[in-house]
Amino acid sequence: MKKMVYSLTPDELTAAVADLGQPRYRADQVRQWLYGKRVTAWDAMTNLPRDLRESLAGRFALERPAPVERQVSRDGTRKFLFALADGATIESVIIPMADHATFCISSQVGCAMACRFCATARGGLVRNLETGEIILQVLSLMDDLRDDPLPNVTAGHPNVVFMGMGEPLDNLDAVARSIGIMLDPRGLGLSRRRVRISTSGPGPGLRSLLASDLDVGLTLSLGGADDSARKAVMPVPGRTSVREVLDLAERYGKRTGRRGTVAWVLIAGRTDTPEQAEALGRLLARRPFKVNLIPLNPLDDDALQPAGHADTLAFQAILKRHGVDAFIRASGGRDIAAACGQLRRRRLG
Ligand code: SAH
Numbered sequence: 001m002k003k004m005v006y007s008l009t010p011d012e013l014t015a016a017v018a019d020l021g022q023p024r025y026r027a028d029q030v031r032q033w034l035y036g037k038r039v040t041a042w043d044a045m046t047n048l049p050r051d052l053r054e055s056l057a058g059r060f061a062l063e064r065p066a067p068v069e070r071q072v073s074r075d076g077t078r079k080f081l082f083a084l085a086d087g088a089t090i091e092s093v094i095i096p097m098a099d100h101a102t103f104c105i106s107s108q109v110g111c112a113m114a115c116r117f118c119a120t121a122r123g124g125l126v127r128n129l130e131t132g133e134i135i136l137q138v139l140s141l142m143d144d145l146r147d148d149p150l151p152n153v154t155a156g157h158p159n160v161v162f163m164g165m166g167e168p169l170d171n172l173d174a175v176a177r178s179i180g181i182m183l184d185p186r187g188l189g190l191s192r193r194r195v196r197i198s199t200s201g202p203g204p205g206l207r208s209l210l211a212s213d214l215d216v217g218l219t220l221s222l223g224g225a226d227d228s229a230r231k232a233v234m235p236v237p238g239r240t241s242v243r244e245v246l247d248l249a250e251r252y253g254k255r256t257g258r259r260g261t262v263a264w265v266l267i268a269g270r271t272d273t274p275e276q277a278e279a280l281g282r283l284l285a286r287r288p289f290k291v292n293l294i295p296l297n298p299l300d301d302d303a304l305q306p307a308g309h310a311d312t313l314a315f316q317a318i319l320k321r322h323g324v325d326a327f328i329r330a331s332g333g334r335d336i337a338a339a340c341g342q343l344r345r346r347r348l349g
Helices: 010-019 024-037 050-059 131-147 168-183 203-211 227-233 242-256 274-284 309-321 342-348
Strands: 067-072 078-083 089-096 101-104 108-110 125-128 159-162 195-199 217-221 260-266 289-295 326-328
Touching (some): 010 050, 101 131, 108 168, 131 168, 242 260, 242 274, 260 274, 274 289
Parallel strands (some): 101 159
Antiparallel strands (some): 078 089, 108 125
């Protein structure tokens, strides 16, 4: 199979064009077509000589899959299912915000983390995504916004969060390369402030992230305020202690100059108890994190239920009493199965 052109970093694309005996500005032209105009056929690159178009077409694929499903929620959330070249399917979501769109993208087909509340976890890990498969999600969502605009939103300047399918730190090489393309002015040219990795916090992945030169935002999905509570809902990431996970995330926040976020899924009777809130409050009282409280988006086949409204407010109040900034986040698109991995799962049956 041909390599995807979207997997190439801007420097690699320059080298590939140079290998074909072409001057440097030709690579700029190709990038302009790929990331500016976002064409999906080599022949559309009309300012390139025909023989260069043919040579590139012989080496690199730039077709992008059309979504096999596109659903729009009552709240405006758009959910996409893409079928990749090998038939594997992944989900991406556009979440409309007041003045921008947030793109929620996938980093893996499936996931190995086995979180009890997550639909993606049910099928296990199928494979990692390639760099280009991550980039094509962003490009395709930009195209969707161009064709069907949202009020007050520019298609080319989304926020991008790795909160779709998969554990990004388990596929850090491709994730880091794709972020490089997103941030490079010769690529998508996004500000690093607009990009965020969300992780369940496997220790080895967090250590690699800390050692890397990435400086995007970080959200840590915690799931429990002590080791046994965390392990009960997040068995694989729970192999690393809560203390170590928070230490690593805090060090990453110091290195990047950005306060981290802790994401906390509120599951009735499990993660929404006053005891967990007190423990979480004590844990975070002197640490530089804010907390997003997310009521569980229940799965079709699961006994786990979302926390009630009163318990959610009580949980938030306890955190605030400890001096911790805590926000309640509505999970969008409930009517279209927009919780992590739900659309694909419904389709797989
Ligand atoms: N593996 C990464 C990214 C994917 S999950 C991570 O764990 O962060 C992205 C977010 O969705 C996480 O905060 C996770 O806790 C949350 N999530 C997963 N399933 C959910 C569900 N059923 N309801 C609400 N939030 C869910």
